[in-house]
Amino acid sequence: MLSMGGDEVDEAVASVVALLRPVVDRDWVGVNAGLLEWSCRQTAEHVASDLIAYAGQLAGRAQSAYVPFEITLDGSEDGLDPADNAGVLDVLTATGALLTAAVRTAPRHVRAFHPYPFRSANREGFAAMGVAEVILHAHDIAEGLGLPYEPPTQLAEFVLTRIFPHVQPGPDRWQTLLWATGRAHLPGRAPLAEWRWSNNLVIDTERLRMEGVTPAAAVDLSTGGTGGFDWIEGGPFYGTREAAGMVVKAYEAGVHxxxxxxxxxxxxxxxxxxxxxxxxxxxxxxxxxxxxxxxAEPARGHGYATEALRTLTERALARDDVRxxxxxVKPDNAPSQAVIGRVGFVRVSEELDAEGLQAYELRG
Structure with a gap:
């Protein structure tokens, strides 16, 4: 079954706590975390802030901006002693648990604001971003403190297949993720000075949400799963599974x-x-x-395909890189011919192609 991310958040937080619990008596303030300008202490606090922010976004269903709150770990506003390193780990554990709870309780369709790159993320996206923040900054802190660290194998895979769909996966997923975030070198790949992750794109129509399929969901769909969606009877149809397989191949080739x-x-x-x-x-x-x-057959005849195709083609042809x-279409598939005709496609040749299909074109 395709994971939505709650278990992965738990596992990521547990890995960084296990890494740092034995060194809580070390100086985390006077040592920078890897190549970052932050100290190890500031980096750990940053991770806790991100976890609570993601939980707040998802639980609060924020739609246009970040929920305007922040946490402080020093206790100064209440006259308390500043939190020690052990207290920082307690906060990491607590904020991780809050994000896990938000991921596990959010309905499948819920999306909340995140700026990069399509202005929203679903529960799986927030889980992946949370896991990324935890394990990548654990790597940074470990470098600063001179500790060995490598997260559980499946966590890097979880992050890559959810929010790095544009990155070709290498044999070592953890090293691939480090390279994709400017932290490591990979043979045959140029170092990255800038990078950005990518939550899945959702395009709205009047009656539909067109939800971009991540590489993780594509693998699941192409191998007989649901891709994390709740399908009507008869779905997904075989064409969707074939298309999911094409996404998998493009992802593995680094061209998705x-x-x-x-x-x-x-x-x-x-x-x-x-x-x-x-x-x-x-x-x-x-x-x-x-x-x-x-x-799927029960959905045919209601104008859904026309509605979705019109929206998708208008969006594509508005781009500079699409002309x-x-x-x-099969010659005997009259319903499909009617759909593309209503959208504006015209037949470009009377001859059939090598697979016995008719070709239609829509120009910008």
Whole structure:
């Protein structure tokens, strides 16, 4: 079953507490954390702040900005003694538990504000961001204190397949994540001076949410799972599973671009997935991209495909790197021909291609 991230947050926090508990008597203030300008103490406090911030965003359903609060660990406002290093670890444990609770209790469809890059994240995204903050900064603190650290193997995989869809996974997922965040070198890859993670894109239509499929969800869909979606009867249809397999291959090759991936169509009224729609890959050198779609049989005949395709194509053709879109349809598939016709695609050749399909094009 595809994990939503609560267990991973717990495991990440436990790993950093296990790392640092034996050295609480060391100086965390006078030592910088790895290459950061923060001290080890400041870095640990930063992690706790991020965990509580993510929990607050998700629990509070913030939609336009961060919830305006912060935590302090020194106790000075209440006249208390400043928190010692052991107290910092207690705060990390507590804030991690709050994020875990928020992830586990948030409904599947809930999204909350996060600026990068599409202005929102779901529960899985906030879990992945939390895990990333914990294990990456644990690495920084460990470097500063001269400690060995490597998180549980599956945590780097969890982060990469949720919020680094554009990064080609290397054989060692932890080293790949360190490289992707400017912390390590990988053979054959240029060092990164700047980087950014990427939560999945969601495109809204009148009746649907078109939810971008992460590499993790694509693997699950392509191997017979649900991808974390609640499907209507008959879904996902075989075309969606094939498209998920294409996402997996693109991700493994390092050429996946989330804006040109697979989207699952989810009805707003009941949060049920009804089909898949998306691109066969990024635009080619002629700025052309291919689109495809399918619906579970009970969802057909209600205009969902037309509604989603119109929104997707308008968004794509508004980009500078897309000049035209094309699609191929079986000659006897009248409903699909009607969908692309309503959106504005026109047939570009009377001949069938090598697979016996008719080609249609929509120009910007």
């Amino acid at each position: 671009r989330p804006e040109f991936g697979l989207f699952v169509l989810v009805r707003r009224e009941d949060d049920r997935a009804i089909g898949g729609m998306g691109f066969h890959g990024a635009p080619d050198e002629e700025h052309k991209a291919e689109v495809g779609y399918d619906l 035209s879109l094309f699609a191929t």
